[in-house]
Amino acid sequence: MFTFCTDPASLPDWQWMACYLTTGKHMSLYWSVGTVLLLLAITAPTALLFGFGGASAARAGFAPLRWFGKTYIAIVRGVPDIAFFLFFVIALDQMFEYIRHRILCPDWTEAVRQGNDFVVCAAAKLPLGNAPQWVHEVYGFATAVLTFAIVFGAFAANVLYGAMRAVPSAQLETAAAYGMNQRQTFWRILVPQMWVYALPGLSNLWMVLIKATPLLFLLGVEDIVYWARELGGSKTPRFTDYPHGDWRMWYFLALLVFYLAFTKLSEVVLDRLMARLTHGQATAAGEAQRKAA
Amino acid sequence: MSCAQTIMDYGLRSVGIGERLLPRADFTLCQQFTLIGSGMLWNIYFGVIALAAGFFFATALAVGKASPNPLIRKPSEWFIFIFRGSPLFIQFFFGYFCFLSLKQVSPIFDPLSAAWAGALVVLFFNTSAYSAEIFYGALQSIPKGDTEAADAYGMSGWPRFKRIIWPTMLRLAWPAYTNEAIFLFHSTTLVFFSGFPAWQQRGDALYYANYFADKTFNPFVPYPILAMYFILLTLVIIGIFGIINKKLNRHLPQTARPKMKLMPQIIR
Numbered sequence: 001m002f003t004f005c006t007d008p009a010s011l012p013d014w015q016w017m018a019c020y021l022t023t024g025k026h027m028s029l030y031w032s033v034g035t036v037l038l039l040l041a042i043t044a045p046t047a048l049l050f051g052f053g054g055a056s057a058a059r060a061g062f063a064p065l066r067w068f069g070k071t072y073i074a075i076v077r078g079v080p081d082i083a084f085f086l087f088f089v090i091a092l093d094q095m096f097e098y099i100r101h102r103i104l105c106p107d108w109t110e111a112v113r114q115g116n117d118f119v120v121c122a123a124a125k126l127p128l129g130n131a132p133q134w135v136h137e138v139y140g141f142a143t144a145v146l147t148f149a150i151v152f153g154a155f156a157a158n159v160l161y162g163a164m165r166a167v168p169s170a171q172l173e174t175a176a177a178y179g180m181n182q183r184q185t186f187w188r189i190l191v192p193q194m195w196v197y198a199l200p201g202l203s204n205l206w207m208v209l210i211k212a213t214p215l216l217f218l219l220g221v222e223d224i225v226y227w228a229r230e231l232g233g234s235k236t237p238r239f240t241d242y243p244h245g246d247w248r249m250w251y252f253l254a255l256l257v258f259y260l261a262f263t264k265l266s267e268v269v270l271d272r273l274m275a276r277l278t279h280g281q282a283t284a285a286g287e288a289q290r291k292a293a
Numbered sequence: 294m295s296c297a298q299t300i301m302d303y304g305l306r307s308v309g310i311g312e313r314l315l316p317r318a319d320f321t322l323c324q325q326f327t328l329i330g331s332g333m334l335w336n337i338y339f340g341v342i343a344l345a346a347g348f349f350f351a352t353a354l355a356v357g358k359a360s361p362n363p364l365i366r367k368p369s370e371w372f373i374f375i376f377r378g379s380p381l382f383i384q385f386f387f388g389y390f391c392f393l394s395l396k397q398v399s400p401i402f403d404p405l406s407a408a409w410a411g412a413l414v415v416l417f418f419n420t421s422a423y424s425a426e427i428f429y430g431a432l433q434s435i436p437k438g439d440t441e442a443a444d445a446y447g448m449s450g451w452p453r454f455k456r457i458i459w460p461t462m463l464r465l466a467w468p469a470y471t472n473e474a475i476f477l478f479h480s481t482t483l484v485f486f487s488g489f490p491a492w493q494q495r496g497d498a499l500y501y502a503n504y505f506a507d508k509t510f511n512p513f514v515p516y517p518i519l520a521m522y523f524i525l526l527t528l529v530i531i532g533i534f535g536i537i538n539k540k541l542n543r544h545l546p547q548t549a550r551p552k553m554k555l556m557p558q559i560i561r
Contacts, residue, residue, distance in 0.1 A: 078527050079520040080479035082486065083499055087516040090506060118510050211380040218486055225386065232390075249394055252387035256379045263378040 050153025076154030376422030389488030
């Protein structure tokens with residue numbers, strides 16, 4: 001990185017550190033922070049969408065849809081989320097391959113599940129065996145995002161379901177009295193009003209989502225935990241220009257501080273957002289704001 | 294091999310009693326049920342001890358955070374912030390590598406690099422911080438009349454805390470604390486997926502479920518079994534905490550007692 005980095009062994013401490021922290025592998029570590037942020041940026045809206053679907057399903061008039069929505073919410077809350085992560089990553093992968101297998105290889109006669117093997121025809125493999133490396137990485141990342149969205153979608157559904165029920169029923173009755181049908185009441189009255197009730201729960205969920213991002217490591221994505229373990233392990237002079245002892249503790253300390261800073265920042269931003277949204281609302285917080293002003 | 298034999302062999306496998314070798318091929322449903330159930334022993338061990346010990350530390354932290362003296366308040370605030378603001382997964386990793394370094398300082402720290410002690414310490418700190426925040430919130434919402442009445446009776450210091458503040462705090466915090474307990478038991482599954490090694494393949498329920506899923510490449514059997522065990526555990530926790538909740542509120546009239554919700558809103 002820097003011009004003075006040609007012979008690290010002879011450098012004074014601070015220069016050595018500067019060179020060490022800008023090696024190619026460290027750059028990968030910094031990039032993986034980007035992976036985490038990308039995951040958050042994609043997952044949060046997707047999970048919200050899943051949650052909205054789940055919450056709407058849970059209050060649907062059609063009974064099987066309602067049962068589906070309620071089961072979706074209930075099951076995810078009763079079981080450790082990490083079990084879901086480990087489950088969905090394989091389950092989704094096998095489901096995709098199975099569907100492709102049925103479509104692409106209709107004349108395949110052998111069973112897909114043979115003892116301990118899951119066998120699909122070569123054309124149905126995901127990603128294809130001859131695909132370049134980046135396709136594998138993107139596919140792995142996409143399954144991870146989908147898994148996160150399913151699990152956090154259930155949490156979000158729980159929050160939104162509560163928020164929908166918190167909207168005063170007088171509002172909905174008024175809408176009915178004006179002759180709006182179910183669909184109109186839902187989209188024009190219920191949905192715009194529910195956000196202020198949902199926001200405390202959703203901001204809590206955002207915090208939980210941030211704190212769940214290290215689990216990406218378990219899904220096989222090369223994220224910050226992966227790199228911290230990789231880079232922190234002791235290095236001998238034979239393999240690297242920058243030998244050091246076991247520094248994994250310090251790497252994880254840095255991750256700890258990164259997450260603390262990130263949660264603190266989100267907290268501040270969310271508080272501001274909440275203050276803006278409650279402005280002029282007929283809730284206790286809105287009333288308090290009015291009195292303070 | 295009959296199912297009773299399998300239970301004899303693997304029922305206590307997670308604590309090192311019984312057959313040493315894990316099944317390697319031809320996995321039966323019975324084996325999966327038994328081993329995953331045996332792993333639950335670890336989840337219960339971590340959860341119960343961390344919760345029981347954390348309860349007292351959390352009370353101390355909550356009182357500390359509510360204290361007017363900054364020398365007590367600031368450390369409590371920071372402790373709670375650090376453990377609530379960072380992912381438990383990272384805490385486990387940091388804890389494990391930290392304990393590894395401590396091991397080189399003195400052999401006293403040896404047990405801490407094993408899961409049974411090290412992970413327990415991390416879980417203990419973590420649940421203390423979360424519970425302390427719940428208790429602190431409850432402390433803040435103790436009705437003013439209660440403490441004023443205590444003052445009027447001439448109570449102060451320890452008797453005032455023990456007889457008035459503490460029971461009221463517990464009563465108010467209980468529904469949220471139940472939720473925290475459920476999530477603590479859920480987070481015990483992270484132990485063997487962070488740095489802590491499963492010595493001689495003695496792992497928790499998720500460790501075995503993952504073992505079966507890896508070997509059979511079929512996630513649709515072991516994970517639902519694990520889910521069933523955890524839903525049962527959750528129901529047991531709700532049952533026990535519900536009984537305590539009843540006891541805490543027994544002086545209130547029937548209608549004023551807060552009901553325990555099966556699916557609380559707040560999540561960790």
